[in-house]
Amino acid sequence: MATLITSLVAFMAGLDNLVVLVALPTIKSALGGSLEQLEWTVNAYTLSFAVLMMFGAALGDRFGRRRVFVVGLLVFTAASAAAASASGIGELIAARVVQGAGAAVIMPLSLTLLTAAVPAAKRGAALGIYSAVGGLAIAGGPLVGGLVTQHLSWHWIFWINVPVGLLLAPAAWRGLDESRGPNNRLDVPGTLLVSLGILGLVYGLIKAGGSAGWGSAQVLASLAGGLVLVAAFVLWEQRSSAPMLPMRMFRNRAFSAVNFGGLLQAFGMYGVVFLITQFMQMIQHMSPTEAGVRMLPWTAMPLLVAPVAGIMSDKIGGRPVAVFGLALLAAGFAYWALVITPTSSYVDQLPGYLLGGVGVACFFAPLMTLTMNSVDVSAQGIASGSTSAMRELGAALGIAVLTSVFTNNGGYASGKNFIDGFVPALWVATAGMALAAVVMLFAQRRAGVQEQPSAEPARDALAATGSA
Incomplete structure (x- = not known):
């Protein structure tokens, strides 16, 4: 029961990372809005997801993981209903902010609760199912x-979350045990x-x-304000007695490489x-379904290749496999730039989609093995949460920068x-x-780090965010 509940919840949160992308041209036709506003329909979710993820895990440790998990699930469900009911692009963006905040709570706590609920002998199978469902959400999103x-x-695309969320919330309350963490x-x-x-x-x-241009005062x-606040965050974390993200971890070259990679x-x-989703629909006049199907060589390929890549990682180490993957992505994008x-x-x-997939x-x-092996066992929970949050942040920055270039x-x-x-x-x-790829060359294993799961469910749990 715990595996089913947590996996379905993680599926919903992971799906909403990509499910909206193929719908953007249709949303623009229905609600209007500029390209900037279309960017925010995606970035509003990924930003609130990224910056609140580790805070969400701490809320569960403080007030009870099951209680906070259910509240986060209800927030996500209510925000999905608000997004589905939006009559304007501004309302949709606001709903996506709240939806991302709900996801930031349920994602890290879902694996915490699953790890605590499943006996150690069955934990590997349960986590495998959880990870597979998370991968299916990414593949199936477009x-x-x-x-x-x-x-x-x-x-x-938002209404489908509502009945599922309303069914899973009481099931989670009855089927999961309450626990708190040390943090x-x-x-x-x-x-x-x-x-x-x-945000700045x-x-x-x-x-x-957009219309403002790089030289505008706005x-x-x-x-400048964003840079000042991020610098203030770094200084605060160095001085805080209970930092959300201990800055000392970035002195570890391998940990920094995995995060920035x-x-x-x-x-x-x-x-x-x-x-590319807008190119397919607005320039090549594909339907949303055609665009989603034609992206499958990219989005579904990981389901076929990841097991082989995992075996190769065990044999030759994770670093060369990750670097090879990044080189293939670079080759796929360069191929498109040359021929499209x-x-x-x-x-x-098609070769670009296959190389990318x-x-x-x-x-x-x-990736998560490299993350875990870059730090001591006691720091693995915070390390996996940091890696996941950095990826969500990278998604928001990528959409903003590449669209600006466009x-x-x-x-x-x-x-x-x-x-x-x-x-x-x-x-x-x-x-x-x-x-x-160059950065990931520094993602090497720390000497003396033992490859074993933490006995503390709370520390195993933040790794949940790495699979979605």
Whole structure:
């Protein structure tokens, strides 16, 4: 029962990372809004998800994991209903912020509760099911979004969460045991500083790609304010007695490499997905379903390749497999940049999807092992949570930066105009993947780190966020 409940909840939260992307052109037609506002329909979710994830885990430790998990699930469900009912783009963005906050609570606590509920002898199988369901959410996001948008309406990509959430909330209350963790102090100042700082940076990047331009006072003030607040967050975390993210961990070269490699990978991948889905529908005039189906070689490939990549990681180590995956992603984006035109056939584009799909699988298969092996056992929980949060942050930054590159070089006036913007964005993504590959060369195993699960369920649990 615990495996089913937590896996389904994680599936919902993971699905909403990508399900909206294929629906963006339809949402624009229905609600209007600028390209900046379309970016926010995605980034509002990923940003609140990223910056509140570790705070959500701490709330569970403080007030009871089951109680906070159920509250987070109800918040996510209510926000899904609000998103489905939105009559304007601003209302949709606001609902996505709250939806991301709910996801930030339920994702880290879902594995905490699962780990505590399943006997050690059966834990491996339970976690395997949980991870497989999380992978299915990522693979199915664009396809589900396309099918639902075309055959029902865009509203139903959010409505489908509501009955599931209302059924799972009482099931979780009855079927999961209550527990608390050792971390009963909340880092509210740290959460506020990092949230506002990242918001300032992303807002500035999005405005720079829109009508404001890079030289406007609004953009410069937003970027400068964001940098100041992020710097203040770093200083606060160094002095806090209960930091949300201990800065001393970044003195570890391997830990820093895994975190920044993950951020750069998400930067390129999500930024390109944001643009390619619009290229398919707005330039090549595909239906939402056609776009979702044609993305399957990229999104579903990890389900086939990840087991092989995992075996190779065990044999030769995770670092070369992850670096190889990033190199394939860079090759896929570079291939698209060289060959894509407004009238490119799907066969011409297919090698890019295949390279990207295999690359993602090879990168993610060893990622959490590299994370765990970069720190001592006692720090593995916070390390896995940090890696997951950095990837969500990378997704938001990637969409903002690549869209800014796109709008400064092209636009939607014609197919050629779109390609004029898309190709430079692809080269930026390629450079990001190449840099990520170089960074991941430093993701090596610490001497003396033992590869064993922590006996503390709370520490095992934050690794949950790494599989979604």
